[in-house]
Amino acid sequence: MSTVAGAAGAARDKSEAVDALVSTPPEPKRTPSGINERARKAKARLSNPWASAIALIIALLWTIPTFGLLVTSVRPELDIRRSGWWTVFGDAFAGEGVFSMRNYEAALFGSSTNLISFFLNSFVITLPAVVIPITLALLAAYGFAWIDFKGRDILFVAVFALQIVPIQITLIPLLSLFVAADVNGSFWTIWLSHSAFALPLAIFLLHNFMKDIPASLVEAARVDGAGHVKIFFQVMMPLLTPAIAAFGIFQFLWVWNDLLVALVMGGPDTFPLTVRVAEMAGSRGGDWHVLSAGAFISMVIPLIVFLGLQRYFVRGLLAGSVKG
Amino acid sequence: MDWFIYAGDDPGHKLMIMLIAMALFVLVMGLILFIVDRPANAPKWLVTAGFVGPALLMLTVGLLYPGLDTIRKSLFNRNGTEFLGLDNYVRAFTEPQFLLVLGTTALWVLVAPAAATFLGLVYAVVVDKSRFEKFAKALVFLPMAISMVGASIIWKFVYEYKPNTGAVEQTGLLNQVLVWLGGEPIQFLLQRPLNNFLLMVVLIWIQTGFAMTLLSASIRAIPDDIVEAARLDGLSGLGMFWRITIPSIRPALVVVLTTIAMTTLKSFDIVRTMTAGRYGTSIVANEFYEQSFRQNNAGFGAALAVLLFVIVIPIIIYNVRQMRLAEEVR
Numbered sequence: 001m002s003t004v005a006g007a008a009g010a011a012r013d014k015s016e017a018v019d020a021l022v023s024t025p026p027e028p029k030r031t032p033s034g035i036n037e038r039a040r041k042a043k044a045r046l047s048n049p050w051a052s053a054i055a056l057i058i059a060l061l062w063t064i065p066t067f068g069l070l071v072t073s074v075r076p077e078l079d080i081r082r083s084g085w086w087t088v089f090g091d092a093f094a095g096e097g098v099f100s101m102r103n104y105e106a107a108l109f110g111s112s113t114n115l116i117s118f119f120l121n122s123f124v125i126t127l128p129a130v131v132i133p134i135t136l137a138l139l140a141a142y143g144f145a146w147i148d149f150k151g152r153d154i155l156f157v158a159v160f161a162l163q164i165v166p167i168q169i170t171l172i173p174l175l176s177l178f179v180a181a182d183v184n185g186s187f188w189t190i191w192l193s194h195s196a197f198a199l200p201l202a203i204f205l206l207h208n209f210m211k212d213i214p215a216s217l218v219e220a221a222r223v224d225g226a227g228h229v230k231i232f233f234q235v236m237m238p239l240l241t242p243a244i245a246a247f248g249i250f251q252f253l254w255v256w257n258d259l260l261v262a263l264v265m266g267g268p269d270t271f272p273l274t275v276r277v278a279e280m281a282g283s284r285g286g287d288w289h290v291l292s293a294g295a296f297i298s299m300v301i302p303l304i305v306f307l308g309l310q311r312y313f314v315r316g317l318l319a320g321s322v323k324g
Numbered sequence: 325m326d327w328f329i330y331a332g333d334d335p336g337h338k339l340m341i342m343l344i345a346m347a348l349f350v351l352v353m354g355l356i357l358f359i360v361d362r363p364a365n366a367p368k369w370l371v372t373a374g375f376v377g378p379a380l381l382m383l384t385v386g387l388l389y390p391g392l393d394t395i396r397k398s399l400f401n402r403n404g405t406e407f408l409g410l411d412n413y414v415r416a417f418t419e420p421q422f423l424l425v426l427g428t429t430a431l432w433v434l435v436a437p438a439a440a441t442f443l444g445l446v447y448a449v450v451v452d453k454s455r456f457e458k459f460a461k462a463l464v465f466l467p468m469a470i471s472m473v474g475a476s477i478i479w480k481f482v483y484e485y486k487p488n489t490g491a492v493e494q495t496g497l498l499n500q501v502l503v504w505l506g507g508e509p510i511q512f513l514l515q516r517p518l519n520n521f522l523l524m525v526v527l528i529w530i531q532t533g534f535a536m537t538l539l540s541a542s543i544r545a546i547p548d549d550i551v552e553a554a555r556l557d558g559l560s561g562l563g564m565f566w567r568i569t570i571p572s573i574r575p576a577l578v579v580v581l582t583t584i585a586m587t588t589l590k591s592f593d594i595v596r597t598m599t600a601g602r603y604g605t606s607i608v609a610n611e612f613y614e615q616s617f618r619q620n621n622a623g624f625g626a627a628l629a630v631l632l633f634v635i636v637i638p639i640i641i642y643n644v645r646q647m648r649l650a651e652e653v654r
Contacts, residue, residue, distance in 0.1 A: 051450040055460060058447050062464045062529065065478045068497055072481065083493045084500050120335050124342045132349055136379045139353075143375030149368065155380070162387055164640050166590050168612050169629040170390035172397060172622050177390075186329045187341060196386020199379055228371050229361035257471030259593040264617060269333050274473045278597045281477055288481065288495070295477040299470050306469035310462075317534070318541055 073292035074099045080288050103293040113290050115276065115297050122256060122272035122298075124187060129194035129255045130248060136195065137202030138244070142232050144203065145210040146218060156207070162200040170197075171264050178265070185267030193261050198251050208319065209243035210236060246316025249309050256302050273298040353378070391633075398626035412627035422611070428520055429589070429607040433635075435521070437584035440528045441577065444535025448543060449565070461540070465533040472530065472593035479526045480598055483512040516604040523605055526594045531587065535580045542576035543569060575650040582643040586636055608632055 071085040079088075108116045143149075144156045174193060178184040213236065221231045259274045266275065277294045284291065306313065328344065331337040360366055360374030401408055416422045444464075451460040467475060484496030488509050494500040499509040513519050546569065554568045570577075592609035595601055601610045608628055616625025 054446060055450040055454070058443065059460055059463050062467065062532070064497070065482050065529075066467075066470075069478045069481050080495065084495050084497065086497070086500070087493075117333060117335065120338060124338050128342060128345050128349070131346065135349070135353060136382060139375045140379035143372060147368075147372050147375060149372040149376075155376070159380075159383065162383060164586075164633075164636055165387055165391050166629065166632045166636060168590065168592075168609060169394045169626075169633050170387055171629070172616055172626055173390035173393035174386065177385075183329050187331070187338070188329060188345070191345065192382075192386065196382050199383055200387070203379060227361055227366075228375065229357050232375075253469060257473070259471070259473055259596065260613070264613075269331065274471050274593075277477065278473045278593070281473075281480065281597050282600060285480075288484075291477060292481065295474045299474045302469045302471070303466070306466075310465075314537055317537055 069292050069295060072288060073103055073296050074101065075289075076100055076102065077289040080292075103289045104297065107290045107293040107297060110290070113276075113280065113294065115273065115294055118271060118273045118276040119297065121266075121270055122274075122301075125190050125194075125262065125270070125272050126252060126255045128187075128191045129198075130251045132191060133195040133198035133202055133251060134244060134248060137199055137206050137247075138236075138240070139232070140199075140203045141206035141210050142228070142236060144207050146231070147228060159200055160204050163204065165200075167197055167260065171260075175264060184265075185270060187270050189265040190262055190270060193265050194255050194258070197261070198254070202247055202251070205247055205316065205319065206240070206243055209240060213239055242312060242315065243319075245309060245312040246319070249305065249313045250316055252305060253302055394626045394629050397622055398630045400623045402621040402623050404622060408623065412624045413631070415624065416627060416631060424604060425606045425608060425611045428605065429609075429635075431517075431520060432524060432527075432588050432607055433585050436524045436527045436531070436588045437581050439524070440531040440584050441535045441539075441580050443528065444532045444537075444580070445539050445577075447532070448536045448540035449569070452540065452543065461536065464536055467530045468533045470530070472526070472591060473597050475526050475530055476594050476597035479522075479529070480513075483522060485509055485511045485513075513599055513605075514603050519599065519603055519605055523594055523598055526598070527588060527591060531584045535584065538576055538580050539573060542573040546572045575646065578643060578646040582639050585639050589632060589635060589639075608635075 068085050071088055072080055075085065075088060107113050108119075140159075144152060144159075170193075175184065175189075178189045183189055217235055218231055221235050226234070256272075257274060258272075259278055262270075262272050262275050263278075266272070273294075277291075277298050280287070280291055280294055328341065331341050356374050356378065360371050397404060398412055399407060399409060416426070447460075447464055451457050454460065470478075481495075482497050483499075484494075485499055486492050486494050486496070486509065488494075488503070494503055494509055496509075496512075498512065502509055512522055550568060550572065551564075554564060559567055590609055592607075592613055595605055595607055595610040596613070599605045601607075601614055606614070608631060612625050612628040612632065615621045615628060619625075
């Protein structure tokens with residue numbers, strides 16, 4: 001026991017080494033002259049007016065649309081109908097009261113939109129749909145990486161290959177299954193569907209991370225008499241936190257932002273924000289005061305999570321695509 | 325029993341069901357691991373089954389069986405009572421309405437990934453090592469966190485149209501720019517084929533951040549001695565970009581292009597939210613939903629889903645080939 005813990009502790013010291021493995025591609029060694037060279041190049045590039053202009057144009061194109069809708073979401077309904085959001089700055093400068101949170105109030109609690117209850121649905125859908133596949137994938141990834149069983153490689157390739165199956169191809173039969181089991185339209189169907197769809201990528205990614213853990217650590221624990229379950233919890237888990245965070249963000253964004261699965265599997269009582277907001281865009285396309293507020297209500301949580309854990313997200317992105 | 329399945333619209337009940345589901349899951353998994361761990365030397369098949377079994381079961385029921393069943397269903401009529409052979413596929417490739425959908429899909433797959441990759445590459449190069457690099461990258465990266473539904477609404481507002489009569493002011497930015505330039509406002513989402521490209525803009529807007537991140541990382545990984553040698557040979561600026569940067573990051577370019585192409589093929593949210601497939605904007609992923617769940621033609625919908633799968637395969641083969649080549653070079 002103590003040795004296992006010790007091994008894990010030693011592993012934590014090595015976690016930087018694992019970190020380096022995790023964050024592909026490795027930074028190349030740079031000679032001092034290389035650094036100077038790059039600095040010179042960077043200066044040259046900055047003073048290049050074309051490069052700056054291109055960077056500025058792209059940056060503006062990527063921000064203005066969001067900014068416009070954000071401004072709109074805090075304008076009174078009548079103003080939104082009457083004039084463009086860009087006029088707001090002149091009015092604000094003239095000292096007129098142009099901002100209010102009324103739209104958010106209407107979108108969240110108004111009887112016709114009632115987004116607060118869809119917000120709850122999004123939450124209820126997301127939590128299990130993130131935790132369940134990660135847990136299953138962690139166990140399976142450990143099995144594929146560290147248990148030597150017959151047919152392992154073929155099975156792993158099969159799981160890997162399932163990644164290319166488009167979700168669309170599974171929806172109709174899955175829905176029939178749920179109807180036959182008399183659970184259609186409930187949260188259970190959405191949880192189960194998301195969990196199954198997430199597994200191939202999750203197993204593949206986590207398997208790659210687990211393979212990177214030094215075999216000597218596992219050996220040491222085994223010599224100490226630890227079984228697979230103990231190794232899994234006491235050696236692997238502490239080292240895999242970054243990997244779990246990376247995939248966790250993927251899955252969170254995927255589930256929270258998903259439209260198709262929830263639309264097909266869910267019902268009026270289980271639809272998440274995305275379904276309701278997309279529906280509003282169709283049925284109340286002109287009501288920009290609730291639509292703009294609704295869009296931002298659906299975006300606020302993923303944006304917070306994303307900004308907070310961006311580091312892990314980038315790592316996962318690089319590991320997944322470069323290795324994959 | 326119903327109490328555990330349906331919560332109605334009672335918030336407390338919903339949360340209860342969620343907690344019960346989580347507790348149930350933890351309990352089952354705990355039990356499995358307990359059984360596997362209990363005997364002093366458990367047989368290996370039991371341990372293996374304990375770790376790999378739950379995931380494999382889930383994959384079989386949730387992916388493998390439905391996938392195969394869809395292929396079978398695609399050979400039948402709308403409710404699966406009559407065997408049609410390949411009629412559904414023939415229909416997809418002959419009726420003008422669906423030929424248009426296939427053409428539009430091809431347009432998406434050809435244009436959107438190339439545009440997103442190009443913009444991501446250009447942006448990665450121009451902001452690389454600049455003073456605002458982090459901030460500049462975050463701006464382009466942020467749309468990745470937004471749902472395609474949210475992004476569609478953001479852009480739909482940009483394309484908003486008001487008829488140009490008397491004192492009416494435009495509220496959509498793009499039409500306002502047109503008016504400022506002395507033009508007439510346009511109903512952008514109704515103009516074919518322009519509307520298809522305007523819908524693609526949304527996907528490009530989302531995916532450019534992904535391309536930028538990956539390409540920026542692989543540009544940094546180019547060894548300095550190569551750059552140095554090229555400089556001694558007199559290369560700089562665009563010459564350096566074409567002769568050194570592009571060939572060095574070729575494998576990453578292929579990965580980015582194919583990944584975005586696969587996302588493009590499957591993305592249905594944008595078309596659904598912006599136009600619901602009207603005005604000649606439908607793509608296969610949207611038509612699949614329309615046929616399966618609106619027209620209740622499960623057989624034809626299944627054929628479209630299989631088609632999606634078939635179109636993905638060449639992209640993946642190309643991707644794997646390129647990876648192999650890259651590894652051989654190394």
